Amino acid sequence: FAILSFERGSARCVAAAGPLAQRFLPTKLLPHEPGAEIASQAASGAWLETASGPQDAGDALDLAFVPFSLGGRASPIGCLVFGRRPVPAAGPLSHRLADLIDATDFIVTALRPAIEHAETTNAAILRLRRIISRRxxxxxxxxxxxxxxxxxxxxxxxxxxxxxxxxxxxxxxxxxxxxxxxxxxxxxxxxxxxxxxxxxxxxxxxxxxxxxxxxxxxxxxxxxxxxxxxxxxxxxxxxxxxxxxxxxxxxxxxxxxxxxxxxxxxxxxxxxxxxxxxxxxxxxxxxxxxxxxxxxxxxxxxxxxxxxxxxxxxxxxxxxxxxxxxxxxxxxxxxxxxxxxxxxxxxxxxxx
Known part of the structure; x- marks a missing residue:
């Protein structure tokens, strides 16, 4: 499995995802920037199978992208990436979607405090900047x-x-x-x-x-x-x-x-x-x-x-x-x- 950090996330978000390394092996934490393929796939609001993906995803040939959000958000804030190595016994990627959904639930739970803290902090910083700039x-x-x-x-x-x-x-x-x-x-x-x-x-x-x-x-x-x-x-x-x-x-x-x-x-x-x-x-x-x-x-x-x-x-x-x-x-x-x-x-x- 590979977990990607968020467009609005931070290093704290990546650190909070650490427990996944013990539960879902092998795990990689792959950063991305707005505009990358992961961001566009997340915005689609649906999972899909593709043979393309980040170059640093190792030898995983098949990747599935599952966007997720917290609470009642209308748009995704991040994307869980599932990769299958080319092992014939593993079967089609779609057969592993149940595992992928479990992992998505786990990452949402693990990252919720970090994301909410980051968003609260960002809002406070923006408020202070407005106070200073607008006096x-x-x-x-x-x-x-x-x-x-x-x-x-x-x-x-x-x-x-x-x-x-x-x-x-x-x-x-x-x-x-x-x-x-x-x-x-x-x-x-x-x-x-x-x-x-x-x-x-x-x-x-x-x-x-x-x-x-x-x-x-x-x-x-x-x-x-x-x-x-x-x-x-x-x-x-x-x-x-x-x-x-x-x-x-x-x-x-x-x-x-x-x-x-x-x-x-x-x-x-x-x-x-x-x-x-x-x-x-x-x-x-x-x-x-x-x-x-x-x-x-x-x-x-x-x-x-x-x-x-x-x-x-x-x-x-x-x-x-x-x-x-x-x-x-x-x-x-x-x-x-x-x-x-x-x-x-x-x-x-x-x-x-």
């Missing part, structure tokens, strides 16, 4: 201010997708499918365009994953388009295996870029990112800000982080500030910068 997302800008006077010193760019998928879900999906760098490049470029109408002294803060920062060669050129101070935020939730490589990659972004560690106190590495990367800014997760005015435990933790940041040469930025009491408490704890609904919600820029 079906919006960049919102939220101010970062000095707590003692409310002066805006920077804005953070936040991405919102038109289909309502949460940003963290969409970026995680893109990374898993090998499209994380492309999506991050697109959103950073859009953020720079959105902030172009702001005064030049206001910095722009963007979120970039450590993996993209370290390995994407196009990021530096995009960052340099900003013509303003840029802040690159690395989330504390993501693991960093090589801090020296990340520091070297950050250095390649240029002298007008500052580093920030986002969500301090909530993620994977705790304070290790801060110790190893020595960022200019440390962003305090909003969970430690909520209710800080009346919570001595939160006040103690933030006080310690503020001291730690000062000793390491960083400035602390408190996120999620919503009340005057929270702002007052943070100022008392020597936190100088912050963002939250108290100072402004994320909004579109005038250029969008």
């Amino acid at each position: 079906t997302f919006t960049v919102l800008l939220q101010p970062i201010v000095r707590l003692d006077g409310g002066r805006v010193v920077a804005v953070e760019a936040l991405t919102r997708f038109a289909d309502g998928v949460r940003p963290e879900v969409r970026f995680a999906e893109a990374a898993q499918l090998g499209m994380g760098a492309a999506l991050e490049r697109a959103t950073v470029a859009a953020a720079i365009e959105a902030a172009a109408s702001l005064p030049a002294q206001i910095a722009l803060s963007v979120n970039i994953s450590p993996d993209v920062l370290e390995h994407d060669p196009e990021l530096a050129e995009i960052i340099q388009r900003a013509q303003r101070l840029m802040i690159v935020e690395l989330t504390e939730h993501e693991r960093i295996d090589d801090y020296e490589a990340v520091r070297a990659a950050f250095g390649r972004l240029g002298p007008t870029v500052r580093l920030a560690v986002d969500d301090a106190g909530s993620g994977y590495a705790s304070l290790r990112h801060i110790l190893s990367l020595q960022p200019a800014y440390v962003k305090l997760d909003m969970e430690w800000v909520r209710g800080i005015a009346d919570d001595p435990i939160r006040r103690s933790l933030v006080s310690g982080l503020a001291y730690f940041a000062a000793e390491t040469g960083s400035q602390l930025i408190a996120e999620g500030i919503e009340t005057e009491d929270e702002r007052t408490a943070l100022i008392e704890l020597d936190v100088r910068l912050g963002q939250g609904f108290l100072f402004g919600r994320p909004e579109k820029s005038r250029r969008q």
Whole structure:
């Protein structure tokens, strides 16, 4: 027997067919391309006998092609190929169709998970490509201010997708499918365009994953388009295996870029990112800000982080500030910068 891979298939499909090698011997896995004879025979929707076939089918002279599909598909997705070697005792090929039908049932069962996974993956990749090419997302800008006077010193760019998928879900999906760098490049470029109408002294803060920062060669050129101070935020939730490589990659972004560690106190590495990367800014997760005015435990933790940041040469930025009491408490704890609904919600820029 010989099993051919599919026009819309992948190496995973071929690997899933491996059990046939033990059940139906001898078995070959023969790839084919759209337009080959197998594809045209599969499209006919019927089995037939022919003396022709792929050149690498060995010495099997007679081949039968049986197309099959999964579920309620109207058109075949693949074709099982049955070959008979010229042994007189074997009889006509048509006498072996019962075996062929059994093999077809087996291959459909064996390949169903691989095919469905491949189709789901392909659909997700196509969806991401459309999001990037059509820019079906919006960049919102939220101010970062000095707590003692409310002066805006920077804005953070936040991405919102038109289909309502949460940003963290969409970026995680893109990374898993090998499209994380492309999506991050697109959103950073859009953020720079959105902030172009702001005064030049206001910095722009963007979120970039450590993996993209370290390995994407196009990021530096995009960052340099900003013509303003840029802040690159690395989330504390993501693991960093090589801090020296990340520091070297950050250095390649240029002298007008500052580093920030986002969500301090909530993620994977705790304070290790801060110790190893020595960022200019440390962003305090909003969970430690909520209710800080009346919570001595939160006040103690933030006080310690503020001291730690000062000793390491960083400035602390408190996120999620919503009340005057929270702002007052943070100022008392020597936190100088912050963002939250108290100072402004994320909004579109005038250029969008």
